[in-house]
Amino acid sequence: MRTTLFLFMTFISLMSYSQETSSIEVKIDNVSSDDGTVGYALYNKDNFMGMPLKVVNSKIKDGKTSVEFENVTPGTYAILCYHDKNGNGKMDFETNGMPKESYGSSNNIMAMGPPQWEDCKFELKGEPVSLMIRF
Template identity: 50%
Template sequence: MKIVLTLVAWGIMMLTNITSIGGRNITVTVVNATSNQGKINFALYTKEGFRKKPMLSKSAIIENGKSKVVFENVEEGEYAIVCYHDKNNNGRMDFEANGMPLEDYGASNNKLNPFGPPTYESAKFEILDKDVSLEIRF
């Protein structure tokens, strides 16, 4: 009986270790797109590459003002997400001549700088021992 209980306990520990190996999922949903036109482009950044080189990027269609992506198998750590509504599907964010954005944008934590682009400090979040779900508002 002791052997059976030991094997069961060992099996449970192994399964726990197996499920904790690898990365986590980050589900990101924009909840208030102003139209279903175009798509939402999402970028996942580390501090070192913030707004220069995304670690991962994805695009998603918009349905009923919502758009959702899942970044899969992301290692534990600190990250930030920036996204924008590419209304004209040209693959880049468009700006007026004075530098003001023509397309809506957002960042994780929904703390946008009214006088400039999002900062890493205001957008950062941590992934530890479980998956993360975020809602972003433009």
């Protein structure tokens, strides 16, 4: 009986420490062609524009693509994505630094220069989030 009670209390304690997770669905419906893939990257403030927390690549069909980031803990995040039209696994740039390939970010802010955390961030709470990003 004591063992059963101990195991039950241990289980309850562990459950209280488990992190609630949710998901983030991201869609793009204006990709210029079905060539290549679209790369999506999930960031938090600490790693923004650096090494992403998660990366997902998606094929394109009829100019549309979508992905889902699963098992994401609640917090503040940003998503950056780009159309890897030539399939080389990286974003290509002109000699003057301008992107050759289409790109987008959460909140669809298009400004001169690279995306800024404050412009791209969004809140993930307990419920799933669905985003539409425009290139």
